[in-house]
Amino acid sequence: MNSALRLPVVLGGSVLLTAAAGWAVDLLLRRADARHPETPLWNALRRCRPALQIVLLAALLRGAYRQTAWQPLEDHEAVVGHVLSLVLIGAGAWLIVGVASAAVESGYARYATGPRDPARLRRVRTQVTLIMRVVTAVVAVVAAAAMLLTFPSFRALGTSVLASAGIIGIVAGIAAQSTLGNLFAGFQIAFGDLVRIGDTVVVDGEWGVVEDITLTFLAVRTWDERRITMPVSYFTTRPFENWSRGGLQMTGSVFLHCDHSAPVDLMREHVHDILRDCPAWDGRGWDVAVTETTPSTIVVRAIVTAKDADDLWTVRCAVRERLVAWLSEKHPHALPRLAVAPAPSPDGDGPRRPAWD
Template identity: 45%
Template sequence: MSSVLTAVLGVTGAAVAAIVVVEASHWAMIRIGRRSALAADLAKNMHKPFLVTLTLIAIQQALRVYAGEFPGRAGVIHALVLGCIGAFAWLMAELLLVCEDMALARWSTDVPDNLRRRRLKTQVVMLRRVTVATIVVLTAGVMLMTFPGIRALGASVLASAGLVSVIAALAAQSTLGNVFAGIQLAFSDAIRVDDVVVVEGEWGRIEEITLTYIAVQIWDDRRLILPTSYFTTKPFQNWTRSSSAVLGTAEVDVDWSTPIEPLRAELRRACEGSDLWDQRVCVLQVTEAIGGTIRLRALVSAADAGALWDLRCLVRERLVAWMWENQRGSLPRMRTQLDESDDGVAPLRHTRRSDASPDARVFSGGDDGEARGAAFGGVDGHAPAPGDPVSAGR
């Protein structure tokens, strides 16, 4: 009876001592947390795992010291060891997650020009998932190695590891491909959380990146779920890879007799009167002259994709309204000539290219235009092959 009483008192005392130490530490961290966000997070997230870990360790050691031989002693000790391993893994996981949360909180993405912050957020989120998966696998392995029978099978398992790896790789080829693709995307900077992309014909924002799939929030609040391997095997548009500022277009078909310079002036007034324009690009050009109409393309710029969409709609609306009020003859018309006599229409004088205003140039005229021309120029300094140089606004 004395030995049983000693064991009970010893185990109880160890558990109480562990609880007292944990609660005292928790109280101290709360006090420190009033001045430190890190201490506050540690006190909030690590209280329970620290309490469970320290209590299990104290009980296990007390049993080893104070308890003699009793039926089932080995099983109880082994169960406590497994509990200690699991609790310690929980404690380490919470510690790493607190550190990752602090990194995310320090580099918040809700600020202008957040390219670097979005890159860090993507990598930290991916590391969080890899960290949790690694801790779970290692914990399970350590727990299994505490069983003598499994340790005895270790040699044979290692001997057949090559065959098992091949079979597992073939069975999980698709899953493993997505996992490696997710890690590759996180650190290759191809896409990041909050990037604006055009994928599968849909325009949206990267909402979440995991090891197996990527969630794209479409502009109308739908969600497009794609495997991570999609972004490493198929082409897609990333509008914010180097910066959040983007260019977009608004196209209008008008009659051949339309004076262009008044429309350029109206485009400039529309841009300057809107806070959506970032004052970089405001250009109106004739991009097509086929059939019975000519196509005007208004190229404008904005600080981000959302503002660009609204600016494009505003520019299109202003140009259409201005033409209806001031140049109704500019609306597209179908002409039929019954004879070859003069139709009485005076020849239209278009401004020569060399005398056109800066708002008629995309790759020249102004520092921004010259830089864009240098970026897209060929070896001989001329623009590349014919085609549409701007696809972001389509």
């Protein structure tokens, strides 16, 4: 064959074979997805098509580029082969991560479609997320090491590096003690079920929802849309409140300071009326009682329940607002008052005069 035609034939043939293979694989995955719609794996694998095509194209060119008989390629044959090898390794790593991600995500999706406990779903989701990040990190490290080994200078350096690996490992372990501690804490959180994505927690006096967990840090979204990023080791070394632990249902309280003459029985009936009109109340329980007295007021506590922390906040606010408004309108004397008038004298002749007059 004419050397002028070999280059377009090799390149064009490689591109056509890659496109045909990608189209065939995509067609098979679409048919498999149509036959088994209950399994999201086949549709998820279609996202790996670009990585697969790059792997195929790099492999074809790596094996056939010498047949082009093109002078510039022959002059730089080693460089071209090295570049194609690097592309093949990188695309292969991309393909492995994509296939693993599709398999894990489809497995979780099938697991989540069944009647599962929400707390268990959050636990599995947290574990799946961390597992995928570990797989991605391992594949990336192996791919980077494989790329470095393609350089002759690094292969020669490998022997000396291996000989001093023990000392370097000890030094690196001491220097990265905090990072390694967070890494192991991430595994402990993932498989120890300490905290999960979606849990409602209170850390450092801040109330929020766990939004993301990685191997080194944890993000909490507060009620005012702020994000608090904390090292995962915090949750393994310090106490924190997990309101979602053991179920989402919660019980809360509302405290009011009232005058001693407050109609507690009427307040109890009105709180029940408020709860019946509040959609966020789950109906599990309620109560109103006087829990404390002071020289000037009594403390009335209303207990309410809700299915989760968000609804509990809504119920508490509704009870507090409507109960105060009702007392202000119907029983204003029940609200705390500050006595500023002089007390009457014992003989009834008028106000008692201060002793210093």
